[in-house]
Amino acid sequence: MRSEVKLAIVTDDPPVRENVKAWGMCRVNTRLFRVLSDNIAIIVSGSQRYMYGRRDLDDDIRLKCIMGFPLNGFIKPIGSVFSNIFGEELEFKLRLSRSIKKIKNSGANWVFCPCGVNPYSLSRGLRIAQACNLPIAAYLVDDFLSGSELSGDTTALHVAQKDIPKWLEEVDQIFVISEGLRSRIQSLYNLDSVVLPLPYDLVSETGFQENDSKLGTDEKQIIYVGNLSHFYIEGLKQIAQIIDEINNNIGSNIKLRFTLPNMNEIKSLIGNYDCIKCSPCIDNRDLQQEIHSSILCFAPYSFQEKYKIMVSTSFPSKLLDYLSAARLILVLGPDYASSVIYFKKNRLKTCLTKQDPEMIRAIIIQQLNENTDYSNAYREVLQKNHNPREVALQVISTLKSHHT
Secondary structure, X not given: OHHHOOEEEEEOOOOOOOOOOOOHHHHHHHHHHXXXXXXXXXEEEOOOOOOOOHHHOOHHHHOOEEEOOOOHHHHHHHOOOOOHHHHHHHHHHHHHHHHHHHHHOOOOOEEEEEEOOOOHHHHHHHHHHHHHOOOEEEEEOOOHXXXXXXXXXXXXXXXXXXXXXXXXXXOOEEEEOOHHHHHHHHXXXXXXXXXXXXXXXXXHHOOOOHXXXXXXXXXXXXXXXXXXXXXXXXXXXXXHHHHHHHHHHHOOOEEEEEOOOOHHXXXXXXXXXXXXXXXXXXXXXXXXXXXXXXXEEEEEOOOOHHHHHHHHHOOOOHHHHHHHHOOOEEEEOOOOOHHHHHHXXXXXXXXXXXXXXXXHHHHHHHHHHHOOOOHXXXXXXXXXXXXXXXXXXXXXXXXXXXXX
């Protein structure tokens, strides 16, 4: 029975509600914890890197969650002297004894630790598991070593090189977000892992309505959802230039819509293109509607060699939002990119595996004229590969089969 496994979640990233603006591991945790809710005994969450509080959690999650102290205001004045790890560790130590006591009294029999690129997240999960004398499962969504190399953080790089191999050896069960990361873990550390796809609940998260579509207006939009990580920039520059050229040549009014609020920041990274439009979404329903109202959704990945590991091991959560509501998705990236592999494996439209401005231009113009709608095929694949019930069953059955 699923109830035999009780999880103590240890995370640095609060699982905020869907209608709270969030990114990265916060959004991963929101959806993952929702599907595991029946098996969660307690959640111990940090908050030092965020301005979220208990009010930002769903009611059922709030009842199970204890959060750390929001020390942002205290840490900021001394940020030039101490690194972020100082604040994270201080917050962790302030709540450590309380966390251990709560976990011991919760009935949990596993610690479950989702980890992004920050290597210290795994360390904190391990310390709590050892203090509670519980086995630990880790869910890895980024490669620690490549992430620290790209960040330029020499301390994090040292930890990734020297400590992560030892820490992973102490983990009882490793889950990973992609086949690429599973291969990477095997290659670097000779450790087995289980691929756990991100869950996505189509029933509760798809809220667009056909009659709300903006496709009949003069302004059309190509949407890009999420933050501007370094391995997305070159693709965004390329498509922005192409959109401006199309608009100038045929008199169209296509916008490249970002869901970030800061126009100056975007243009400083992408360039001063006329097509750029910044407009955050109010909530997840609004995001779904904007995705569905766009002539296409853009999912770029870098072709640069220095990003190869990150591109091949990470899996962009924005892709699930696209699959839930998009008419057409354009994935641009090298053939080893996780998103490209995913689209090819599931025979989805449309992938480009080389930087071909003429082909991108042709795809945009064709979609502008024909408004092809692949949404049914996208949602079918989403339901098959990211079914919340199946994801929860995979976690629980894997841990049940593990010796405890």
